[in-house]
Amino acid sequence: MKKLFYRSLSFFNTIESKIAFYPTVLALLGIFFAFLLIYLESLGVSKYLLEKAPILVVDNGNTAMTILSALISGLISVIVFSFSMVMLLLSQASNNYSPRLLPGLISDRKHQIILGIYLSTILYNIFILFSIQPTGDKYQIPGFSVLIGILGTVICIYAFIYFIHNISQSIQISNILKKIYTQSKIRLTEVIEKETPHLSPFPDSEDWHEYHSEKNGYLQNISYTSMIGFSKENDTKLHILPYKGSFILSGIPLFKSQKELGKKQVDQVLQNISFAREELVEDNYVLGFKQITEIILKAMSPGINDPGTAINAIDYLTELLALRMQKKDINVIRKEEVPYVKINTVDFKDLLYQVMVAIRTYCKHDVTLCQKLLVMLHYLLQQKTYNEDYYDNIKEEAAVLLADAKEAITNPTDIDRLTNLAKTFTFQLNHAAKNE
Structure with a gap:
């Protein structure tokens, strides 16, 4: 039922x-x-x-x-x-x-x-x-x-x-950005609230039995309640391999099981995984990052050239990234403190890189947007985080952004301004760390 x-x-x-x-x-x-x-x-x-x-x-x-x-x-x-x-x-x-x-x-x-x-x-x-x-x-x-x-x-x-x-x-683009931001924030907040403190770790699944997908489409929803019930009934644990929202091709590895499963059992697991031919922000918050990033790229394309829209989109992106820093990179579904299902999620490092690499490609020649991106990264360094490694990821992206900007911008004054801005932010961060 x-x-x-x-x-x-x-x-x-x-x-x-x-x-x-x-x-x-x-x-x-x-x-x-x-x-x-x-x-x-x-x-x-x-x-x-x-x-x-x-x-x-x-x-x-x-x-x-x-x-x-x-x-x-x-x-x-x-x-x-x-x-x-x-x-x-x-x-x-x-x-x-x-x-x-x-x-x-x-x-x-x-x-x-x-x-x-x-x-x-x-x-x-x-x-x-x-x-x-x-x-x-x-x-x-x-x-x-x-x-x-x-x-x-x-x-x-x-x-x-x-x-x-x-x-x-x-x-109106302002309302479109606000809607994407609101939907992404609601979904991301729900995911963070459902996370439980780190209890017993999930077992290593490298040598587990691997099973493949029989359908094509975007991985949309997973019935966690049924998955937990299946794991308890069959005395096994499950590891969902693809990211939620990723496109699944027939025949690729979909999940691993701690114990070997029969054909009927595999079908039971597959019935609890739904696929779709389209993506919705309500189901996958990562899509919100993608949509806002693509709006920035479209705004900075030669045919449109709208830096104002790109700046507004970066503001919304900053808030979502700050919220994402409070989430773990591993998603484990538990019941009564016992881990039953592990689901791969997009790491903060990969998410930040995919966002920044796309924006850098179109915006590294624009001094105003480079400044805005440095301000965004500086703001993220000041936010609370679940994992201290996130700060290192942010610093790496700041260094890469500054290096690309130096190659794309030919005016020495603009380069000096960006360099001094990056140094100022670094000094302020180090000074705050010493005071703590």
């Missing part, structure tokens, strides 16, 4: 990120509501309303059909324009910032819900229009249902106004 629950949860998280998920759900609700109103009409709700508040009820069949037809055609025009705006947003974000931002923008729940409101109202009006049937010389008029259709259209108009406002805000 637990396996079914976690697999269902993983499936729901996957389809929820699709742009058609919420529109489809709301459209089905619109159809259901239309049939509910048709049933209420058969009970005489319109007749009651006509007696109590006749001004609210349309009592002419031709007028009702004309109103519903006009509402349907108008809403179809609105939804076409809204979809066009979404496609324009995705195209502009991909061209100006990074294609990696598209999954996050597509999964924006506000846009999906607004489009779903349009679809549900259109389908509701269509089914109500079909329910108007001629009876002799008169029409059977669902006056109350027509009133609800008009009110739904008014809601769609206000939703369209909000949609224009929200989409104009979503395309």
